[in-house]
Amino acid sequence: MEKQKKNKSHFPIRLNILFFSVFFLFSVLILRLGFVQIVYGENFKRDLARKEDITISSPVPRGRILDRDYRIIVDNVPKSAISYTNEGFSQEVMLETAEKLAKLISKKTNKVTERDKRDFWIMTNPERANAKISKKEMDLYYAKKLTDNDIYKYKLERITTDELKELTKEKLEVIALFKEFNSGYKFTTQIIKNEDVTAQELAVVSENLQSLPGVDTTTDWERCYAFNGTLKSVLGKVTKSDEGLPAEQLEYFLARDYSRNDRVGKSQLEWQYENVLHGYKSKIKNVTDKTGNVIENHPVSNGKKGKDLVLSIDMDLQRKIDRIIEEELWAAKRYPGTYLTDRAYVVLMNPKTGEVLAMSGKKIVRNNQTGRVEMEDDALGTFTTTYNVGSTVKGATILTGYKTGAIAPGTVFDDAGLKIRATPLKKSYAYLGRLNEINALKLSSNVYMFHTAIRIGKGHYEYDQPLNISSKAFDSIRDSFASFGLGTRTGIDLPNEQSGFKGQSYLPGYLLDLVIGQYDTYSAMQLAQYVSTIANGxxxxQPHVAKQMLEPKEGTRELGHVVKEITPTVLNTIDMKSNWLYRVKLGFKKVMQERGGTAYKFFGNAPYSPAGKTGTAEAFYDGPERYRFGKEPPPVMNLSLVSYAPSSNPEIAMAVIVPWAYQGKKDNRANLKIGRRVLDTYFQMKKDNHS
Structure with missing residues (x-):
């Protein structure tokens, strides 16, 4: 019994201790929660309301573009600039900032529209603007029969001319600034002024930055060209600071972490190598409160200049070829029948690597402002325009004949003209006798090519009878031509390359035109690739103008190390026997080095052993003057030339096209004159550089 009493007396004590412990712990917890809520509550509430945004600031220069000898072609010129970043400011704050900034700098107002003026007048004259709305209109508004847009429209329309005249020059500058402030995206820095920013403007803005929220001073840049207009159409353009991302490529660039107002390459090399030339802007993390005000910012990464792009182009050679084309075009214009002559193109390529050493195009145009006739750069036309080129394609015709079994090495045809029923006599420029394929190339026999085409098409020729040829022959020949680069894109590392026009009719007579280069059209770049394919075996x-990418050296103009080297790319190998190529190359050599060859008079004494093929094609004019001639522009003659040298171990391949070179029978030989001077220049420069 005593034992039970003893156990019973201990139980309440233990229970009390337990209750007391629980009470004590809850008290501590409550005190702690109270302390946290009272002391740190506001901080925690602010932390919960925070959000993070990334802003991109301090535009970095694009990479430079250099030629193969590391001479700068395109560079950046630094420019003092004034920028603005919308950090979530209200309209009132932005207007106040614009008014202050307008007193410190001058701002062009040419982009201020009539609507901008009316919007600004309403904003700054709210009572007068409201007075333009009648009581009846307001009653309709309250009755929800008029919308806010309707009321605002009435206000806009009722602003008088005299009221708009109240907007002084200073007010117009405020409008221009306010308009730009509003056009920017939140937390994205935009350039407000980078033209003619004076040292005084820069200094006074810097001194007043505390009272100009969002405004800052910075350094912007613009592209400059060391060789002026040389190759400028191929170098391309960059968007201006007030353009930003091109609308048609907006999603593409935004997906790659660009800001909407970033300056990007918008054409040709600047566009093609945007990922190389575009640097990395510095990134800053902005921490904002729930109202959008920035309360902290932290640097995330430093900016980095774009990589330098080294081209395969030799700018000295390029400029000299430009000058040759200009001189020969003007000289050709002195011949009769050259009213339509207005352009010429030259491509020089390393046949073993595909490196483009020069791509020159010149075009005669009339300046709309001065009315004067001028010569402008059209290097772009070397791969974006195509023409009938004539007999330069005959090497591909012979090789196609070999490949299809239509002819064999040494096959002989008589050069007598072909009379096909209901078709004019198809012949060479003169009767050339009985010829094998080598001499057919040397003398440029059309008839030899006609017989080859007929055999490719499984046809049979009889005098004044219909010519039955399989339509599959067109595809067979075109596929073979494409293996050399004719009638297909060459793969050059530039946008908008054209493959050319393919004749639509499959009538047998057009097959004969196809094999002498008078049906489908080709570009100068295609001709250069074609002759390179023959020259290199x-x-x-693949032709390319980019040669290397260099890592920039920060804080210096010195060249950085090579981060990428463009290596030669073989697109395909033609399925030809070495003996076949040898015979075509022998024919090409005879064209230029053996008496009677179509280019012998111009190249017979050349010391660098050239080989090649001339071309003349009757074509229809479709140039800028075509509307002067009604529905049927007159036929004109296109001139072309392909060549490589030395013939035994080619190091350079060349293509020349002079579209619409002449009308009538007076051949000005502009293709041969240009070609000889270009190759002379190349080998002379090589000699000078090695001496």
């Missing part, structure tokens, strides 16, 4: 090399 059958490898179709």
């Amino acid at each position: 059958g490898y179709r090399m």
